[in-house]
Amino acid sequence: MQRLFLTLVFAALLVAVVVLDRTATSGRTAAGGDALARHGFRLDEVSARAGMAFVHQAPVFDSRLQGIMPIVAAMGASVSVADVDRDGWQDVYVSDSAIGSRNRLFRNNRDGTFTDVAASMGIADVNRAGTGVSMGSVWGDYDNDGYEDLLLYKYGKPELFHNEQGRSFSPVTGRAGLPPWVNANSAVWLDYDRDGRLDIFLAGYWSEQVNLWSLETTRIMPESFEYAENGGRKYMLRNRGDGTFEDVTETLGIASRRWTLAVVAADLFGTGYPDLFLANDYGVSQLFANRAGARFADVSRDSGVGRAPKAGMSASVGDVFNDGRLSIYQTNISEPGVLIQGNNLWVPGQAGATAFENLATSMGVDLGGWSWGAQFGDLDNDGHLDLYVLNGYVSGEDHTSYWYDFSQIAVGHSAIIADAANWPPMRGRSLSGYQRARAWINDGAGRFSDVAQAVGATETFDGRAVVLADLWNRGALDVIVANQRGPLRLYRNTVRTDRHWIGFDLEGTTSNRSAIGARVELRWSGQVQAQEVSGGSGFSAQNDRRLHFGLGSQAGVERAVIRWPSGRMQTIDGPRVDTIHHVREPQ
Amino acid sequence: MIGDTAAAVSRPSAIRRFLVAVDNRYLAPVLVTFVLLVGHLSFGILESYTRTALAILSAVITEVVLGRLIYRRWPHLASAYITGISVGMLVRTPVVWPFVLGSVLSIASKYVLRVRERHLWNPSNFGLCALLVLAPATVTVLSIQWGNQVWPLIEIWVLGGIILWRLRRLHLCAAYVASFLLLAGVRSAITGVPWLATVAPITGPMYQLFIFFMITDPRTTVRRRSAQYLVVVAIAIVETVLRLRDVVYAPLYALFAVGPPALLIELWWDSAKPHRASIE
Helix, strand or coil: CHHHHHHHHHHHHHHHHHHHHHHHHCCCECCCCCHHHHHCEEEEECHHHHCCCCECCCCCCCHHHHHHHHHHCCCCCCEEEECCCCCCCCEEEECCCCCCCCCEEEEECCCCCEEECHHHHCCCCCCCCCCEEEEEEEEECCCCCCCCEEEEEEEECCEEEEEECCCEEEECHHHHCCCCCEEEEEEEEECCCCCCCCEEEEEEEECCCCCCCCCCCCCCCCCCCCCCCCCCCEEEEEECCCCCEEECHHHHCCCCCCEEEEEEEECCCCCCCCEEEEEEECECCEEEEEECCCEEEECHHHHCCCCCCECCCEEEEECCCCECCCEEEEECEEECCCEECCCEEEEECCCCCCCEEECHHHHCCCCCCEEEEEEEECCCCCCCCEEEEEECCECCECCCCCHHHHHHHHCCCHHHHCCHHHCCCCCCECECCCCCCEEEEECCCCCEEECHHHHCCCCCCEEEEEEEECCCCCCCCEEEEEEECCECEEEEEEECCCCEEEEEEEECCCCCCCCCCCEEEEEECCEEEEEECCCCCECCEECCCCEEEEEECCCCCCEEEEECCCCCEEEEECCCCCCEEEEECCC | CHHHHHHHHHCCCHHHHHHHHCCHHHHHHHHHHHHHHHHHHHHCCCCCHHHHHHHHHHHHHHHHHHHHHHHCCCCCCHHHHHHHHHHHHHEECCCCHHHHHHHHHHHHHHHHCEECCEECCCHHHHHHHHHHHHCCCCCEECCCCCCCCCHHHHHHHHHHHHHHHHCCCHHHHHHHHHHHHHHHHHHHHHHCCCHHHHHHHHHCHHHHHHHHHHCCCHHHCCCCHHHHHHHHHHHHHHHHHHHHCCCCCHHHHHHHHHHHHHHHHHHHHHHHHHHHHHHC
């Protein structure tokens, strides 16, 4: 009898494992139906109608990497937005990554269509042999002339283009003093010392010693799947104010050779200075706390974000609880049955605390797939920040998988894994391919549910970069997705008309003119939501620099408090809703 | 001085004295603790102290409860400790429950899945396989390398080798490693994958635990030496077949599939012995 009872309990426990496993993935996807009525918004893919016909081409590297080319050439599709010509409408810049291919600048025609003007403006032909190919771009007004300049980072020579009053771009890389070769997948503009001039943080992925088109050795791969420190170096380039930049990385104490795929700069400790979060592939993430612009302290372990090694792909920040605190979202790899890292949502402790806690699982935003670019934004204007996350690594032949071979080499000692010659050839197989995006909607009570399928984001290209931008100036965040070896996608967002919103287009005077690093705290209906102007976030992406707040059904706002990068505080009482406010920093 | 040296030579070394004096049942816990410490202090392999502690605690509590309930005695906790550490080290998941259920299922399997008072599966092998098969969306097993220093690996292999020698299990370990390396060559020849890639898994931490604590587990291995060789080679062959089918956790499944039938055959053989003797 006792044995029988024990056997039954044992069987029940086995069933419990199945049930708990199913629970972990079910209940996170919302049902279909009328998306607008049910979820508050709908996404319509309009890239062709809008004139954004573009298909990304991947690079082709040294023939000795041929067997694993889809992996080593798995990045390069990027997208960033900026109002290039100061007409009040956001323009879209996308990168191509084959030698000889051309990047695109889709100028906003203000009527729902876009025209590629990259060639005429001098920022198309940037993927030339010997200079490397584009991996991403970020916009910032480094000389405070009122026009957003372009930093292009590559596997190769990083390039800076000066915006000539919205009419064209001039290459100024030579005199700017940028490093000659960086194999970078991420960069951000930030004013780390708050001197009113935008600086550059540029993060290497592959070692800068490596020329992927002409290898001296095949020992270029990460020395470990979780502890690699043989990646590219990092560069903090201080803006001298005369069009040149100086390398102050070492002086500031930023020492890292991890394989950084994404960087976000934001004031995470309430000091008024931007801190740096690095999402690293093949290892732990890193958090550098800004000490009053004089140096950066590596607080990765103490803060908790740098303890468990994963494969960081994207970094973004958002106030998910509407309590004025910024959480960090980092994407990683989750492949059922093989590798479940889970994405991280690093939520800060209470005021004054420096530790973060990963609440991704309890909030339902951990399991996306092989996740890439992710951005926070209020997609349904309900007053809570949502998450849009892209997934999928290499879509090769359908119903094939490279995972076994990948897992085999991933275990190997550095003598094995670091040499590309030891990596099993892919032979056209997929590696976490054909995965769909997640549109995780924040219910405001600590849970997110995925509505991507229901609202119209159904495609399964290998998504890399995503940006959220109000391209039509309607108070809705549209979604632009750059797919690796796939088409650019523009999802026009239609939001329920009974939901209100407010936008802020900030312009610094004492602060950097792009107002990057400015923080707006919006108070309405007993809630407070904080957002910061970002000089780049997600993976190889930069959102609309204007800050967008959804308000739900509330047609009024108590006040907006702006903390400018200079430290100046500005309060706007009762700003009008359903409009974008252009705010200039008080002198 | 000479006398001191002579005395030192004539005295057994501290390690030797320890190995001779210590109860066999404590050797494996010592080794698994060593593996844990080396792994974590060198590379920080533990995702969380609390989760590892939870796994150990779950295993120990289950062992105590079932030991008291079924056999009315206080069980030795070495097995629970090893199982808890193995689950705590190897399970990779963003949720907490697999650390509890993995340990509970592992230990419970010893009490439920028995034939003639012998349990059939190595506890952690059963628990890990159950989690991998039944919860693929949330559970995986640590399948990456330790890091890049050779010395922790050497330390583990040296101490592990000494302890297995003391436990008279070193030949199992050696036979498995030899079979693995040989069959890795076969796989390389069949698939065209570089040989170094096919041997890469054996440099990873999963294999340290697999080799030192699963295939050599005295409770779930057959007793005859010749049969032990056969079983270990059979495990390596089944693993190879699974690897050729791209099964990521091939060694765990191979042991899961080969170990119990081997034990059953031995039990059947032993039970048939009196009958055979009477016929003769």
